Amino acid sequence: MNEIGSPVQSLPRPGRRLPPLLSLRAFEAAAAHLSFQRAALELSVTPSAISHQVRSLEDTLGQPLFRRLTRQLALTPAGQRLFDDLRTGFDVLEAGIDRLRRPPASQTVTLTTNAAFAARWVLPRMEAFRKACPGVELRLHASDTLVDLARGDADIAIRSGRGQWPGLLSRELMPERYAPLCSPMLGLKRVADLSKHQLIHCDWQPHALAPALWPRWFREAGIAQPKSPGGGAMRAPALSFSDESHAMLAALGGHGVALLSLTLSAPEIRSGALVQPFGPALDTGSYFVAVANGRENEAPLRAVWNWIVSQTTTGS
Incomplete structure (x- = not known):
């Protein structure tokens, strides 16, 4: 353009002087x-x-x-x-x-997150991911063990906590809270009725800052631990799982009451398959998306980052 809105006239190009x-x-x-x-x-x-x-x-x-x-x-x-x-x-x-x-080479991005979040939040959104990031192949690393992003063990992470991790750039996605959830078939209405049902326990990693465990829930509820039907102290949790997804399945089956993520249990709560009979809900921090400092502008990582953020800001 030689002036605003005025196209430059292109000069005729001479033909190539090549033999056949x-x-x-x-x-x-x-x-x-x-x-x-x-x-x-x-x-x-x-x-x-x-x-x-x-x-x-x-x-x-x-x-x-x-x-x-x-x-x-x-x-x-x-x-x-x-x-x-x-x-x-x-x-x-x-x-x-x-x-x-050749077809465009796919770019592989390894996303690491805990097993429950991978199963309950990431996997149901894979079709949306493929539409949003057609040139990116997502490799999902589902483990409760933290990996070193700075060392390249994974490319991007969704972690729960406070978001202050040395060497990482992070953005908060959503707060996380845990509350008692159970099947409506139990008919649970009052805290005192907990003594009639099994408490379903789920293990937390040692690095968790504020794990949602039953003793903590009773403390924050400001009530004494209910007595068992025989009058003694409530027995220890009868069901214990290392994976939150399994604890949720047990609650869905009517086998007791579990402290479960309100975020990851949202579909079951909306459908009525699980109910929250009472509070309080325990604050365990927030979910964050994170990458190693210096990698935030890599095109495939930026695409995955933006997709994750979009899924939390649109309420998908």
Whole structure:
């Protein structure tokens, strides 16, 4: 543009002054093999056709490209220079065409998060992810063990906590709270009725800042631990799981009351398969998306980061 809104008139481009492509291909093949016969086999033509194309090229250039010896060909100095240039040019052209023929290479991003979040939040959204990030292959690392993003053990993480991790750039996604949840078939209404049902316990990792455990829940509820039907102290949890998804399945089956994530149990709460008979809900921090400092502008990581954030801001 020479002025705002005024397009520049493009100058006519002069045509390329090149010999016919067929003669150049014939010469390059013959020079590579130093044989019209083998060049003919490579290009699926006759030796006489190769000879004709090479002779035509020599006439066009006005100088010989081969010295024709008895049962042998040898390149002239001009022929050698042209062969070197053509070989380089054809190699570049072939590589460019090959890149166009190949499908775009997928970019793999490893997302690490805990097993429950992977199963309950990430996997149900995979179709949305494929539509939003068609060029990214997501590798899901589901483990409650923290990995070192700075060392490259994974590319991006969704972690729960306070979001203050050295060497990581993080953004808060959503607060996390845990509350007593159970099947409506239990008919649970009052805290005192907890003594009639099993408490379902789920293990927490040692690094958890504020684990949602039953003793903590009773403390924050400001009530004494209910007595068992026989009058003694309530027995220890009768069901214990290392995975929150399994604890949820037990609660859905009516096997007791579990302290479960309100975020991860949202579909079951909406459908009525699980109910929260009473509070309080325990604050366990928030979910954060995190990457190692310095990697936040890598295109595939940025695409995954933006998709994760979009899924929390749109209420998906």
